[in-house]
Amino acid sequence: MSVLVDGDTRVLVQGITGHQGTVHTVQMLKFGSKVVAGATPGKGGSVVEGVPVFDSVEEAVARTGANATCIFVPAPFAKDALLEAVDAGIRLAVIVTEHIPFHDMLVMFHYARMKGARIIGPNCPGIAAPGQAKVGIIPNVVFRPGRVGVISRSGTLTYEIVSGIKEIGLGQSTCIGLGGDPVVGTSFVDALPLFEEDPETDALVVVGEIGGSAEEEAAEYIRTHLSKPVVAYIAGHSAPPGKRMGHAGAIIARGRGTAQSKVSALEAAGAQVARFPYEIPSLVRDALAARHAK
Amino acid sequence: MVKLAEWRGKEIFRRYGIALPRGRVVRSPEEALSLTESGDIPLPCVVKAQVLAGGRGKGGAVRFASSPAEAAEAARGILGMEFHGETVKELLLEEKLPIARELYLSLTLDRSARLPLLIASAHGGVEIESVAESDLLRLPIHPFAGLSSYEKRRVLRTLGLSGSTAKSVDGMLDRLWRAFQHEDAELIEVNPLAVVGEGVVALDAKVIIEDDATFRHPEYADIRDDRTPLEEVAREKGIAFVQLDGDIGVIANGAGLTMATLDVLQQFGGRPGVFLDLGGTDDPAKVTEAFLLMARAKPSAVFLNIFGGVTRCDTVARGLAAAIAQVPPAERFPLVARIRGNNEEEGIAILREAGITSLHELQESAQAAVAASKGARP
Numbered sequence: 001m002s003v004l005v006d007g008d009t010r011v012l013v014q015g016i017t018g019h020q021g022t023v024h025t026v027q028m029l030k031f032g033s034k035v036v037a038g039a040t041p042g043k044g045g046s047v048v049e050g051v052p053v054f055d056s057v058e059e060a061v062a063r064t065g066a067n068a069t070c071i072f073v074p075a076p077f078a079k080d081a082l083l084e085a086v087d088a089g090i091r092l093a094v095i096v097t098e099h100i101p102f103h104d105m106l107v108m109f110h111y112a113r114m115k116g117a118r119i120i121g122p123n124c125p126g127i128a129a130p131g132q133a134k135v136g137i138i139p140n141v142v143f144r145p146g147r148v149g150v151i152s153r154s155g156t157l158t159y160e161i162v163s164g165i166k167e168i169g170l171g172q173s174t175c176i177g178l179g180g181d182p183v184v185g186t187s188f189v190d191a192l193p194l195f196e197e198d199p200e201t202d203a204l205v206v207v208g209e210i211g212g213s214a215e216e217e218a219a220e221y222i223r224t225h226l227s228k229p230v231v232a233y234i235a236g237h238s239a240p241p242g243k244r245m246g247h248a249g250a251i252i253a254r255g256r257g258t259a260q261s262k263v264s265a266l267e268a269a270g271a272q273v274a275r276f277p278y279e280i281p282s283l284v285r286d287a288l289a290a291r292h293a294k
Numbered sequence: 295m296v297k298l299a300e301w302r303g304k305e306i307f308r309r310y311g312i313a314l315p316r317g318r319v320v321r322s323p324e325e326a327l328s329l330t331e332s333g334d335i336p337l338p339c340v341v342k343a344q345v346l347a348g349g350r351g352k353g354g355a356v357r358f359a360s361s362p363a364e365a366a367e368a369a370r371g372i373l374g375m376e377f378h379g380e381t382v383k384e385l386l387l388e389e390k391l392p393i394a395r396e397l398y399l400s401l402t403l404d405r406s407a408r409l410p411l412l413i414a415s416a417h418g419g420v421e422i423e424s425v426a427e428s429d430l431l432r433l434p435i436h437p438f439a440g441l442s443s444y445e446k447r448r449v450l451r452t453l454g455l456s457g458s459t460a461k462s463v464d465g466m467l468d469r470l471w472r473a474f475q476h477e478d479a480e481l482i483e484v485n486p487l488a489v490v491g492e493g494v495v496a497l498d499a500k501v502i503i504e505d506d507a508t509f510r511h512p513e514y515a516d517i518r519d520d521r522t523p524l525e526e527v528a529r530e531k532g533i534a535f536v537q538l539d540g541d542i543g544v545i546a547n548g549a550g551l552t553m554a555t556l557d558v559l560q561q562f563g564g565r566p567g568v569f570l571d572l573g574g575t576d577d578p579a580k581v582t583e584a585f586l587l588m589a590r591a592k593p594s595a596v597f598l599n600i601f602g603g604v605t606r607c608d609t610v611a612r613g614l615a616a617a618i619a620q621v622p623p624a625e626r627f628p629l630v631a632r633i634r635g636n637n638e639e640e641g642i643a644i645l646r647e648a649g650i651t652s653l654h655e656l657q658e659s660a661q662a663a664v665a666a667s668k669g670a671r672p
Binding site for chain 2: 019020023075076098099100101102103105106107109110125137138139141142152153154155156157158159160163180182183187207209210212213214217233235236237238239240243244245275276277278
């Protein structure tokens with residue numbers, strides 16, 4: 001078992017004929033994912049890295065049984081790509097594309113929800129369950145199968161942290177990168193219950209950043225619903241108010257969304273909060289030891 | 295985030311048919327004099343600095359005039375003024391209207407609910423943060439349904455309006471909602487919305503357009519934001535570059551890792567001065583450009599912290615080695631590098647050839663960068 005993806009996940013890559021689409025198709029295949037189809041309008045009939053390409057998602061699904069999609073298409077066309085996937089029956093969509101206007105994302109999110117589909121992202125590294133499947137772009141080298149679940153708003157910082165967990169001999173059950181945009185398809189509170197229910201996950205790492213209130217909402221969920229130990233980290237302690245720190249979401253606006261408010265909320269919910277990324281692995285090890293001692 | 299000056303926000307309002315005071319943008323006292331003398335701007339009038347910071351009224355950046363001479367005098371006083379780091383170069387000259395009441399309306403995004411949020415209050419003309427929560431109406435709007443009539447009736451009740459004034463606000467709500475969606479706005483705020491006679495007029499306009507939507511709104515792409523000149527150059531090259539108060543330069547990839555790097559530097563007594571987020575790239579030339587841009591900011595030391603994913607370590611190393619060769623010896627600064635992740639070995643080997651050692655741990659490399667910024671040799 002794992003969260004959202006497993007050995008039966010059949011991946012479609014939308015935008016497979018683009019540079020990033022091709023590069024990451026190879027990496028997903030190397031990870032062990034079943035990448036069964038690509039879709040690029042006008043490129044049907046071609047083959048990329050052994051994967052057949054179709055003109056439409058509908059055709060790709062009908063011919064290959066794809067049940068998840070990884071979207072690389074450029075921002076101006078991402079909304080259309082997602083709507084097409086949802087209408088073709090896809091129920092898990094990882095959107096790697098960055099710079100999608102949030103007005104588009106609002107439509108995408110509510111459309112997917114109405115049809116019972118889940119979006120991860122946009123502007124996200126995706127999801128990976130070592131030994132099962134990867135849908136997205138997280139580097140393969142950081143993974144090792146294990147029992148730690150990771151949920152993060154960051155990209156490269158997630159790689160850093162997941163890699164640190166591997167370096168002390170632990171591994172991951174499933175790792176989800178939610179993306180740092182103002183509107184995301186899956187937030188911490190959407191992802192946490194999946195890990196709580198996952199029998200393969202013993203402890204959770206939650207990686208947040210300044211901006212918004214997603215971490216405070218996560219803290220409330222952890223306090224009221226979560227039985228598994230949580231180690232958390234918040235990036236952006238030194239960020240000045242009003243400066244946008246790279247992600248559209250990462251900004252302290254009007255005194256809200258500070259690192260301190262998130263840390264306080266998570267600590268009050270019983271999470272162990274690391275001050276720096278390199279403190280996370282040992283906190284996870286301690287949390288697992290304490291859980292097993294019970 | 296493209297923050298628009300008041301007059302640009304009002305240009306949008308005008309296009310959507312939102313009622314405004316009669317006004318003109320002026321850039322000299324002479325223009326203020328002639329526009330009021332000719333009656334193009336009726337007297338008495340208001341002279342407002344066109345700056346992005348708030349608190350203009352209290353800060354002396356808004357003045358009133360009842361004669362052409364006074365208008366010219368007010369313009370002379372405000373133009374060239376320093377207001378929260380901005381130099382006033384433009385003024386908005388507007389007729390002064392007899393205001394019966396001041397209200398508040400805004401549209402923004404509720405990130406948790408993933409819905410547009412309309413906020414209304416009968417207490418306008420003050421900072422909305424200072425209005426009691428019980429005096430605010432927060433109305434989430436579903437993007438599929440739009441703003442419904444029953445929702446607008448709730449807004450009108452909150453504002454305490456009836457009759458023809460209510461009718462004009464009803465129409466304005468539709469126009470604001472259309473502008474919010476069609477202009478890809480992050481924020482549209484009308485504060486105050488003034489009741490004048492039987493109607494309403496938008497006395498101020500605060501509009502923020504979303505950066506990511508400039509592909510369908512090229513008209514906003516070139517508008518000056520509150521960026522420094524180097525930030526502006528970086529933007530043109532597609533590099534996220536932010537200037538802070540300190541002296542250490544940070545080059546990282548990804549917003550989260552960049553912020554974590556700044557946090558660790560600060561923990562060890564360093565003061566990050568510039569950060570540059572390479573984002574995802576597999577073009578060594580972009581890395582070279584980024585590094586040369588960093589050199590222009592004259593940092594005391596640079597800390598390069600890369601975790602290779604989309605951006606491979608060898609790409610970064612190649613770009614970095616090429617850049618270093620282009621910086622004249624007299625302008626060089628200490629460099630501490632840490633590159634991990636995809637193609638790590640190749641990257642480290644390329645750096646070694648260029649005379650740079652890549653450290654493995656975040657902690658030790660941050661400490662080395664702080665020491666280097668204070669004069670130690672890395």
